[in-house]
Amino acid sequence: MWQTAPMSELIPRYQTGTPQNLEERFAHRASGMLASEIRSLFAVASRPEIVSLAGGMPNLSALPMGMMASVVHDLIATNGAEALQYGSGQGHPKLREQICEVMALEGIRANADDVIVTTGSQQALDLISRIFIDPGDVILVEAPSYVGALGTFRQYEAQVVHISLDDQGLIPDALRAGIESVRASGRKIKFLYLIPNYQNPTGVLLSADRRTEILNICREEQIFVVEDNPYGLLGFERPSPNAMRAEDSENVIYLGSFSKTIASGLRVGWALVPPSLKEKLVIASESSILCPSNFTQMTISSYLADQPWRDQITSFCELYKVRRDAMLESLEEYFPASATWTKPSGGFYVWVNLPPEIDTKLMMPQAIVAKVAYVPGTAFYADGLGTWAMRLSYCHPTPERIREGVKALGGVVHQELARRKSGYELS
């Protein structure tokens, strides 16, 4: 009945190339799914000779691999039948309890029943979008904001409206004005998405007073707050700020992640949600991935139960602080006086504003030639702004490489400014 030779050898191929009328066959939302123009540059940027100040990859050099190897070995040896099996769609019950202990460090009192474990907090963002966003709905985000969130909101065909921030974080008056203007246009606002701690891409920390003010505004206006907090425990000046969720358990959807405090390769994040949202979120997650990996969840659970994870986070903070210092010092040394940048007290990123005549996307190829990479500012705006800016990450390279990279980049910026001044335009 069954042929042993591949049928493809026996039967002529009907067509090669693109299926007919392909574009019409996609969903409407898929028309916006295009590879970004900087993707090919990033492929180049990952070469070892380039100092990458582009990626947000956590630095795992402080993580003892022998210990991690023992953790996963013992997990499978003693509990493999559970770790390698399907699990709960909502996530492993013990890990959800432990997640509540982790969140308690930022003042959150939560019930494990309200925690949903996800494949990284990116999946939580996707699920939140899925249950809230109809095409044309408005999502309020900081200006600039996390590129991955903007991409997700775009896939759900939301309209992103940016709200200004300064060195104290999102500006409450700008938020009020934004809400008013969106509502005057008759559009629906679904939620405010923000990263209060060591924001991606600016590194800015939202001040305590503003947290309260923003929470009050959003409650009054019946706008959910989506608090994305991957970097909250990576502050260089202790103690950590309280999460916004610590102040408001009814109107805040909190997203957390182990990607920056343990290991990103495990892909374990979570959402802590008001009880009224939980059921839909679990159903959305089951439809999306059936269940998160028991194996990676239980790896984290074992690690949290048996290893000095608070000390490990302290080690990570020390490692990042040294790199932050290297970056700020070399920016001071090598960048022109006309540039300004943020001074993060935690997290991974510095945001650099250059004179407006510079277009950082057009400048990328020169940077690659000078063996340094960054992310152009436009990636963090849904509206084409940010041409004058760039995000620099200090998380991954050594301090020496950071100095080398910032020096090279400073040279590129100086050159570019001189070229603009002399009236010479790039082809």
Added chain:
Amino acid sequence: MWQTAPMSELIPRYQTGTPQNLEERFAHRASGMLASEIRSLFAVASRPEIVSLAGGMPNLSALPMGMMASVVHDLIATNGAEALQYGSGQGHPKLREQICEVMALEGIRANADDVIVTTGSQQALDLISRIFIDPGDVILVEAPSYVGALGTFRQYEAQVVHISLDDQGLIPDALRAGIESVRASGRKIKFLYLIPNYQNPTGVLLSADRRTEILNICREEQIFVVEDNPYGLLGFERPSPNAMRAEDSENVIYLGSFSKTIASGLRVGWALVPPSLKEKLVIASESSILCPSNFTQMTISSYLADQPWRDQITSFCELYKVRRDAMLESLEEYFPASATWTKPSGGFYVWVNLPPEIDTKLMMPQAIVAKVAYVPGTAFYADGLGTWAMRLSYCHPTPERIREGVKALGGVVHQELARRKSGYELS
């Protein structure tokens, strides 16, 4: 600046309970996200005293845990910096090569560039839905079909149209009639979703002739075929049938999974797609989860590279065959003559048709009392059909427990038939 006491102790909570106007604030697609009525029964069904013929959990008793523990230990010890780091959105390059070797067992010749690794093949289903389905679009599926696929299509607001199958699989003439009738109503068909090998929930194997005929119909009609193949290597009579993708590389989207051949807890599946679909699928996946777990991907990659995985699959097949036999024998012994059922030659499932006066959803509580659980047939139809049927899984319990469970269930069916005959209706 930062309070060390939780702010929640200082600030009165604005509201407890459900946020105002919550239902209006959700997306339209979320209105269908409701917990199924049988969910609470399944919570009961997972108790140890119940013989569960309900779940599709693979049986891991044949997997040597000492070996798996060594695999993960050595992976982290020698390659932890990569395994615990973010990876490629498309999936780990080496694993994608190995996936092509696995697919070659079913006659597929593929390029690793066209493989996208996902968090279980459920995520592949979600991504395919995302790039193709606009609300109201039609998806053709077997009658009955996989409950998780129906759930995903529902979230994307597709209209599911069932096409009949018999013991040789999906019926080509029914497919032709279905396409004609949908098109006559002016609706758009986006793809045909089917499980050709040991189908979930019926266990039926699609015959070789029908594979070719169905491929020809779909090519002519410009309808993509989504071939979901988690059970293809779990046939009890070798050699395995060729995949439909082996015959058609341009119009078939192939979904694979390691959940049933290695371990479901790793959550590693994949899609093999025509090159023209790859970019959108990768972008959709990045928006959904950023990247799949390097750790679980590299665990599978190490296992495939260093362990006798073909022999392991043979062990799994032997284990399932014994259980299939136990189920078919005890159905013969304990079920009424008026019932019929499929005789699977692979996979996990038997589909039982009972006399039409029986409603298997209403019968569930009695089964639970008799300490046995199954999935009512309606779960596998989008249109309310299947009240007379049930899916029985033989994959997980021991043969003894399977006999015990089928005996108990046969008793419940006999009782229910007698009750219906005597005119007594359940309250």
